Amino acid sequence: MSTYVVVGLQYGDEGKGKITDVLSAKSDYVVRFQGGDNAGHTVYVGEEKFVLHLLPSGVLQCKGKCIIANGVVVNPKSFIKEVNQIESKNMRTDHIFISRRAHVIMPYHILLDTYREEEHGGTQIGTTKKGIGPCYEDKIARVGIRMIDLLNPEILRDKIEKNLKIKNSLFEKYYGKPTLDVEEIYNEYLEIGKQLQDRIVDTELELNEAIRDGKNVLFEGAQALMLDIDFGTYPYVTSSSPSTGGVCTGAGVPPTSLQNLIGVAKAYCTRVGNGPFPSELDNELGEKIRQIGGEFGATTGRPRRTGWLDLVSLKHACMINGINNLVITKLDVLTGIENLKIVTHYKTEDGKIIDYFTSSTEKLYNYEPIYQDLPGWSEDITKARSYDELPDNAQKYIEFIEKYLGINVYLVSVGPERSQNIIRKELF
Numbered sequence: 001m002s003t004y005v006v007v008g009l010q011y012g013d014e015g016k017g018k019i020t021d022v023l024s025a026k027s028d029y030v031v032r033f034q035g036g037d038n039a040g041h042t043v044y045v046g047e048e049k050f051v052l053h054l055l056p057s058g059v060l061q062c063k064g065k066c067i068i069a070n071g072v073v074v075n076p077k078s079f080i081k082e083v084n085q086i087e088s089k090n091m092r093t094d095h096i097f098i099s100r101r102a103h104v105i106m107p108y109h110i111l112l113d114t115y116r117e118e119e120h121g122g123t124q125i126g127t128t129k130k131g132i133g134p135c136y137e138d139k140i141a142r143v144g145i146r147m148i149d150l151l152n153p154e155i156l157r158d159k160i161e162k163n164l165k166i167k168n169s170l171f172e173k174y175y176g177k178p179t180l181d182v183e184e185i186y187n188e189y190l191e192i193g194k195q196l197q198d199r200i201v202d203t204e205l206e207l208n209e210a211i212r213d214g215k216n217v218l219f220e221g222a223q224a225l226m227l228d229i230d231f232g233t234y235p236y237v238t239s240s241s242p243s244t245g246g247v248c249t250g251a252g253v254p255p256t257s258l259q260n261l262i263g264v265a266k267a268y269c270t271r272v273g274n275g276p277f278p279s280e281l282d283n284e285l286g287e288k289i290r291q292i293g294g295e296f297g298a299t300t301g302r303p304r305r306t307g308w309l310d311l312v313s314l315k316h317a318c319m320i321n322g323i324n325n326l327v328i329t330k331l332d333v334l335t336g337i338e339n340l341k342i343v344t345h346y347k348t349e350d351g352k353i354i355d356y357f358t359s360s361t362e363k364l365y366n367y368e369p370i371y372q373d374l375p376g377w378s379e380d381i382t383k384a385r386s387y388d389e390l391p392d393n394a395q396k397y398i399e400f401i402e403k404y405l406g407i408n409v410y411l412v413s414v415g416p417e418r419s420q421n422i423i424r425k426e427l428f
Helices: 016-024 076-088 107-119 132-140 147-151 153-174 182-196 204-212 244-251 284-293 311-321 392-405
Strands: 002-008 029-032 041-045 048-052 065-068 096-099 216-220 260-266 269-271 305-307 325-329 339-347 368-375 409-413 421-423
Touching: 002 016, 002 244, 016 041, 016 216, 016 260, 016 325, 016 409, 029 204, 076 182, 107 132, 107 153, 147 153, 147 182, 153 182, 204 216, 244 311, 260 311, 284 305, 311 339, 311 392, 325 392, 339 392, 368 392, 392 409
Parallel strands: 002 216, 002 260, 029 065, 029 216, 065 096, 260 325, 325 409
Antiparallel strands: 041 048, 269 305, 339 368, 409 421
8 A cells, every 4th residue: 555645734835746746756646635726836847837726746747647636626727727838848638637526616606706805805814716615615505516517518507507596696786796697607618528528537436446456646735734624723724624634535535545644844834815823924034034935826926924933833733634754845945044943832812831723713813932942054955965964953953843743854855846855764
């Protein structure tokens, strides 16, 4: 049994795309199991930069199949656009498939997402306005359109008519916006179904058979645990479960089949959008980290909020995910900072010192981070390829994380290129 799960442990943007790309070279399957094109996974191949939103990050190296599983909400227009971009670079895409059970993001989902954010001045959640949340809502309300419906004209028309009856009423009477036309959407998505019909397949049976046959199956999540709908900083979260547990429902595989649970965290922390961020550096140093680390959203271009590494939230994320292999990315970004800080505890509003995460998002705003000071390093580490090549203080930084979490760091990333890694043990 050779299964691997890559998930984020902070607020997204940890570098999961790069890690998935590296591991995909030895994978028979790369499977995206949740989220949608609100993700932004950046992969560098030499001087070439690829920003993937919906396609699995392993699409560039995987010699087997790349699967968009049932837990993903799919904007088929985004899918076609990304496939065309990959093909324009003379790279193959005939190994990419979509689960028949995956739900389809429709035009009214995107409009509803946009109107809601506009109504609240863009300050409520800070979504990417990609229609992700409204699509998941329809899925749970059992009125969603699935990829398999694009292949059945009668079912597709019926579902569009029923959905637009409600959505158009909402657009017109509540938001004061134009309504959508049934025929226009029906004809467009019927044609999309014809275009994608050879890629829309049953995936769960094949994945379970592959696992039983000992194939290397790599599961890739989007976003991260601190944005999890249940265990993140609710309501400033995504609409799915980007956890290792989300693999089971998002790809149709049992928990007993999951083996190597790989959690990815930056050597510092960032967050896009609204919500509490205890270790935030809203100052000159925070801006310096943002510029050096290129901390701007791959999907939206929004500047990311930056802060020190928070081990309290990281411990929470590792616990929920059951992480047994840790990845620390962007260690090189901290080079040149003389005094580093890591959050080890919180001081609550009533003065209590705790080392665990809270379910109260409101209280988290008032928690004071308690830091451990660590000495920095000035040496260039971007060319290091073995752990011993790291400066002593960089090693001490990694070892402090390991000791606090009780989990070994198996890979340290020291640059954006797929070769800029210190791999301390081979997982394959």
